[in-house]
Amino acid sequence: MLNLRDKDTSMSSDKRQDILDTALQLFVEQGFHATSTASLAKAAGVANGTVFHHFGSKQGLISTLYxxxxxxxxxxxxxxxxxxxxxxxxxxxxxxxxxxxxxxxxxxxxxxxxxxxxxxxxxxxxxxxxxxxxxxxxxxxxxxxxxxxxxxxxxxxxxxxxxxxxxxxxxxxxxxxxxxxxxxxxxxxxxxxxxxxxxxxxxxxxx
Incomplete structure (x- = not known):
């Protein structure tokens, strides 16, 4: 049975991957500079702060993605x-x-x-x-x-x-x-x- 801590970890991992998948699409389609963290977070279905929680910055996000x-x-x-x-x-x-x-x-x-x-x-x-x-x-x-x-x-x-x-x-x-x-x-x-x-x-x- 999945305990609460495992569930939270799984949800956090899912959000991280959602952000990466969304960043890939937007960076390719719109470019890095034209993609704001706010628009990226909205497209990924997460709070803007969640992007910074996982990656620190937009620069950290594209580096991790790469x-x-x-x-x-x-x-x-x-x-x-x-x-x-x-x-x-x-x-x-x-x-x-x-x-x-x-x-x-x-x-x-x-x-x-x-x-x-x-x-x-x-x-x-x-x-x-x-x-x-x-x-x-x-x-x-x-x-x-x-x-x-x-x-x-x-x-x-x-x-x-x-x-x-x-x-x-x-x-x-x-x-x-x-x-x-x-x-x-x-x-x-x-x-x-x-x-x-x-x-x-x-x-x-x-x-």
Missing amino acids: LDIKSQLATDILPDEIPALPMNSQDIKLLSASIWNSAIDWAVDNPMKQQFFKTFSHSSVLDQTIRDEAMKKVMGFIEQLIVIGQQQGLLSQFPIELMLENCYGQYTHSAGYFIAHPQHAQSTEHRDAAFAMFWNALSVSTE
């Missing part, structure tokens, strides 16, 4: 750990393709969250430390994979940070394409082409 969604993305697309070493070139490419396609699937299934990333990933609204923390949730694993690929001579010896930005940029644009053209989202031809362009930008030229 980190939460990045965590969801990481959980959905990444394996729990790098497979046992040594990994050969084929293993690295197959694992990269698996992560890439899982990320595209996630974006197609969560278009509003993907749009939120596109809008705010490089926005001054988010503190750099928040963006760095969020990036590590997803890209920390990718960074390990790139380092292994470079050590094996499979991937180009470009600066890691630049390669990570390139990975993220290509993913964002490809995800946007498949969201805008859902008829191609499950097309093997289009999906293979998207990954091939991504992979060719990272791998060592064979010419």
